[in-house]
Amino acid sequence: MTTRRAIDVSKLEPHVLDHRSPIWWGNLMLLFIESTMFAILVACYLYYRVVDFHQWPPPRVNIYPTLQQAYPALAIPTANLIVIVLSAIPIIWVDKSCLERKTWAVKIGLIITVLFGAVAIALRFNEFTALKFRWDDNAYGSVTWLILGMHLAHLITATCESVLMAVWIWTKGMDDKHARDIRTTCIYWYWVVGTWILLYTLIFWGPRFL
Amino acid sequence: MTTPAVEHVNQLPGEQVDPQAHHELDRTWTPAHGFIGWLVDTNQKHIGMRYIVTAMIFFGLAGLLALAMRIQLAFPENNFLSADKYNQFFTVHGMTMMFLFAVPIMEGFGLYLVSLMIGTRNVAFPRLNAFGYYMYVFGGIFLFTMLFLNTGPDVGWFAYTPLSGPQYSPGKRADTWSQMITLTEISALVGATVTICTAFKQRAPGMTLNRIPIFVWAEVITSFMIIFAMPAVMLASGLLAMDRLVHVNTHFFNPAEGGDVLLYQHTFWFFGHPEVYIIFIPATGFVSEIVQTFSRRRIFGYTALVLSLIATAFIGFGLWVHHMFATPIPLLGRLFFTGSSMLIAIPSGIQIFCWLATLLTGKPQLKTPLLFVLGFILLFVMGGLTGIMQAAVSVDRQLHDTFFVVAHFHYVLIGGAVFPLFAAMYYWFPKWTGRMLNEKIGIWNFILLFIGFNLTFFPMHILGLQGMTRRVYTYVPETGWGNNNLLATIGAFIIGLSVLVFLVNVIVSRKRGEIAGPNPWGAPGLEWSTTSPPPTYNFLYVPTVDGRAALWDQTKDTPVIVGLSHDKREVLTTTLLDARPDHRYELAIDSIWPFVLAIITSGCFIAAIFTPWAIPVAAVLAFIVLGLWFWRGNEPKFLVERLKATPGAPPPEVQRTFAAPNIVAQLKPGQT
Numbered sequence: 001m002t003t004r005r006a007i008d009v010s011k012l013e014p015h016v017l018d019h020r021s022p023i024w025w026g027n028l029m030l031l032f033i034e035s036t037m038f039a040i041l042v043a044c045y046l047y048y049r050v051v052d053f054h055q056w057p058p059p060r061v062n063i064y065p066t067l068q069q070a071y072p073a074l075a076i077p078t079a080n081l082i083v084i085v086l087s088a089i090p091i092i093w094v095d096k097s098c099l100e101r102k103t104w105a106v107k108i109g110l111i112i113t114v115l116f117g118a119v120a121i122a123l124r125f126n127e128f129t130a131l132k133f134r135w136d137d138n139a140y141g142s143v144t145w146l147i148l149g150m151h152l153a154h155l156i157t158a159t160c161e162s163v164l165m166a167v168w169i170w171t172k173g174m175d176d177k178h179a180r181d182i183r184t185t186c187i188y189w190y191w192v193v194g195t196w197i198l199l200y201t202l203i204f205w206g207p208r209f210l
Numbered sequence: 211m212t213t214p215a216v217e218h219v220n221q222l223p224g225e226q227v228d229p230q231a232h233h234e235l236d237r238t239w240t241p242a243h244g245f246i247g248w249l250v251d252t253n254q255k256h257i258g259m260r261y262i263v264t265a266m267i268f269f270g271l272a273g274l275l276a277l278a279m280r281i282q283l284a285f286p287e288n289n290f291l292s293a294d295k296y297n298q299f300f301t302v303h304g305m306t307m308m309f310l311f312a313v314p315i316m317e318g319f320g321l322y323l324v325s326l327m328i329g330t331r332n333v334a335f336p337r338l339n340a341f342g343y344y345m346y347v348f349g350g351i352f353l354f355t356m357l358f359l360n361t362g363p364d365v366g367w368f369a370y371t372p373l374s375g376p377q378y379s380p381g382k383r384a385d386t387w388s389q390m391i392t393l394t395e396i397s398a399l400v401g402a403t404v405t406i407c408t409a410f411k412q413r414a415p416g417m418t419l420n421r422i423p424i425f426v427w428a429e430v431i432t433s434f435m436i437i438f439a440m441p442a443v444m445l446a447s448g449l450l451a452m453d454r455l456v457h458v459n460t461h462f463f464n465p466a467e468g469g470d471v472l473l474y475q476h477t478f479w480f481f482g483h484p485e486v487y488i489i490f491i492p493a494t495g496f497v498s499e500i501v502q503t504f505s506r507r508r509i510f511g512y513t514a515l516v517l518s519l520i521a522t523a524f525i526g527f528g529l530w531v532h533h534m535f536a537t538p539i540p541l542l543g544r545l546f547f548t549g550s551s552m553l554i555a556i557p558s559g560i561q562i563f564c565w566l567a568t569l570l571t572g573k574p575q576l577k578t579p580l581l582f583v584l585g586f587i588l589l590f591v592m593g594g595l596t597g598i599m600q601a602a603v604s605v606d607r608q609l610h611d612t613f614f615v616v617a618h619f620h621y622v623l624i625g626g627a628v629f630p631l632f633a634a635m636y637y638w639f640p641k642w643t644g645r646m647l648n649e650k651i652g653i654w655n656f657i658l659l660f661i662g663f664n665l666t667f668f669p670m671h672i673l674g675l676q677g678m679t680r681r682v683y684t685y686v687p688e689t690g691w692g693n694n695n696l697l698a699t700i701g702a703f704i705i706g707l708s709v710l711v712f713l714v715n716v717i718v719s720r721k722r723g724e725i726a727g728p729n730p731w732g733a734p735g736l737e738w739s740t741t742s743p744p745p746t747y748n749f750l751y752v753p754t755v756d757g758r759a760a761l762w763d764q765t766k767d768t769p770v771i772v773g774l775s776h777d778k779r780e781v782l783t784t785t786l787l788d789a790r791p792d793h794r795y796e797l798a799i800d801s802i803w804p805f806v807l808a809i810i811t812s813g814c815f816i817a818a819i820f821t822p823w824a825i826p827v828a829a830v831l832a833f834i835v836l837g838l839w840f841w842r843g844n845e846p847k848f849l850v851e852r853l854k855a856t857p858g859a860p861p862p863e864v865q866r867t868f869a870a871p872n873i874v875a876q877l878k879p880g881q882t
Contacts, residue, residue: 009774040442
């Protein structure tokens with residue numbers, strides 16, 4: 001009877017919390033897909049600006065009061081930008097606490113994150129009116145509403161995901177598998193924050209310079 | 211030397227096989243029986259095979275539509291189809307061939323084969339994989355149901371605005387187009403994500419990046435193309451749907467309110483051109499594998515081939531405007547895209563020279579798969595040449611929207627993808643079923659397809675040059691187009707006959723074909739080291755790899771992996787570049803939630819044709835279902851208890867099979 005050389009892998013870790021995990025890569029691919037989508041939307045926005053409009057935004061003539069320079073308002077959008085950027089603080093805390101396996105910190109951090117998310121979503125609904133156009137007024141209105149709306153969808157998704165993680169941690173505690181899942185959620189949240197800094201700049205400051 | 215005629219043996223580890231291990235793995239990995247078991251199944255081979263079978267059914271349906279169109283065009287002023295039916299038929303034919311046949315079948319092959327070729331037990335996200343399949347099949351059923359209800363799209367497979375916009379296409383036909391696109395693209399994106407993560411993280415130890423089989427490279431590169439291209443068409447179809455939807459009425463493509471119809475063409479073709487390579491690159495992967503096996507030598511120019519694939523993928527994103535040469539594009543833009551369109555011939559040429567070099571320096575064995583590959587090389591070169599002709603703007607503007615273009619893209623797509631696909635069917639059928647396809651019928655299959663194909667599409671070059679435009683439902687006798695059209699129609703029926711011959715071959719061989727054994731071709735890929743068909747867990751012992759041609763390079767000292775759990779669906783994760791063992795990764799068990807989520811998502815898109823409120827409602831439902839999907843411990847008892855059941859002694863037939871000889875020596879090249 002001959003034997004065969006074998007490599008015993010039973011001592012390897014069952015969970016890793018970083019880029020070595022397939023879940024991390026799956027999340028990265030999702031972000032590639034969504035980033036591509038935003039990139040093409042931004043390209044459409046610029047295409048309309050260059051090809052189809054002499055003035056950007058176009059003068060508002062169909063609603064009273066008419067506006068010659070219908071720049072988007074800045075107050076609420078900027079307030080929301082601050083909220084969204086600040087939401088990175090609790091989520092970074094959650095991320096670090098997952099690595100250190102501090103369950104209590106993750107529990108509290110997730111709740112704070114969800115609160116930030118809820119405020120951002122509420123403010124976002126008011127942000128649409130800052131655009132001064134409806135989605136069905138013209139192509140400028142359509143494309144800006146869509147960019148805001150798509151990012152809103154991500155805000156809602158990220159917040160709901162954090163709610164789900166929070167419920168799990170509060171009811172079942174945190175094992176390594178779920179620590180990994182939460183870290184993945186954190187990466188998604190960073191992406192939501194990061195994309196918004198760019199999109200906010202484009203939508204609310206872009207018309208003043210383009 | 212004998213090939214073991216028994217099934218369910220994993221020979222790779224050689225003489226020592228533990229029957230108890232086999233039995234335990236079988237319990238852990240085999241899905242439940244019955245219809246429910248079928249719905250919850252997440253095994254990658256089952257899902258991959260469902261993709262392949264479903265795609266072949268859609269191939270047949272779209273082929274029937276093509277035959278109806280050819281009957282209509284066989285004679286001048288024919289009355290077989292009305293203009294309206296003809297419009298629906300050519301649109302649904304194109305959509306089906308692109309979105310329901312070509313892309314899904316290439317992904318299906320990948321989903322079936324990638325895990326076997328890289329030596330792992332299932333894909334990285336089995337549930338997501340099942341979800342992708344259900345999205346695809348619902349999209350297909352939706353399209354054909356709408357066609358049956360006389361609401362099939364009639365705006366061409368690229369649905370240009372303003373024709374497809376609310377003003378010129380009232381009714382729901384164009385909406386059918388946009389929602390079906392979205393459904394199938396979600397499926398493609400899901401499949402791409404699954405493929406990339408599996409190939410990056412679950413390769414057998416030793417399979418470094420520069421030892422990955424070329425077909426796996428092809429699938430990975432295609433998946434990246436899908437990830438960067440599909441969002442464009444989802445956006446194009448989504449914007450079109452919003453423009454059309456009552457109570458939403460956006461103005462993305464409405465010139466009266468600042469919208470732009472050309473922007474639609476840009477977003478569509480930014481996807482549409484890479485789409486061609488999404489279909490073609492996996493096909494070149496088939497060709498590389500088959501040429502290597504039947505030349506009895508390692509593939510010539512591995513690095514050049516892989517870099518060519520990557521180059522094709524990159525350049526493929528810089529060509530889209532050549533579909534728009536007949537629109538007012540700035541001169542510089544036209545010149546740039548002419549240059550890039552010619553540039554892409556270079557990596558394709560490199561691949562062809564590598565295959566020819568492999569064939570010429572090897573000892574080619576002219577089996578059916580190789581026959582189809584040789585047909586591919588000839589036809590694809592012809593299609594490529596007409597492609598280069600049309601890269602020149604002046605030629606393109608003459609030939610735009612004529613039958614010349616129809617001839618060109620059928621040469622590239624049928625010659626470039628369907629011939630390799632048939633080669634792949636003949637090549638991997640033994641692995642799927644354990645039996646060989648009949649060689650004699652295979653040769654008839656090839657001859658009929660080759661003759662029928664050329665008879666159908668070669669005359670179209672001439673028709674195009676004579677000025678016959680595509681998408682006309684009839685023509686007058688004075689044009690003189692009758693003879694060539696009749697030839698094309700006869701050719702189309704010969705193609706139909708060859709597909710029937712293939713079908714007969716599959717049905718006969720499935721029951722009565724010659725027993726294949728694990729490696730009937732003496733091929734080097736890891737998929738040939740396990741039984742045919744493979745067990746649900748793929749490999750009894752996860753293999754390791756010593757070189758590019760895994761089985762040709764392995765020795766008696768090549769180790770295997772032990773220590774993965776038999777009680778959980780556990781796979782080995784390796785590092786990205788060097789494929790060193792990294793950690794163990796537990797896969798989720800079977801679940802009904804992918805199926806439920808697919809119902810909600812596709813229901814949402816279909817309802818969104820009528821009301822925008824479908825989206826928030828479906829979003830809430832989807833969140834609930836995703837929560838249940840995520841929530842461990844809510845799995846039905848019968849699925850969980852299957853895993854906990856203590857396996858008794860293995861049944862006698864399992865013990866019997868372990869008389870298998872060590873087949874390592876048998877796998878050396880030169881012996882079949």
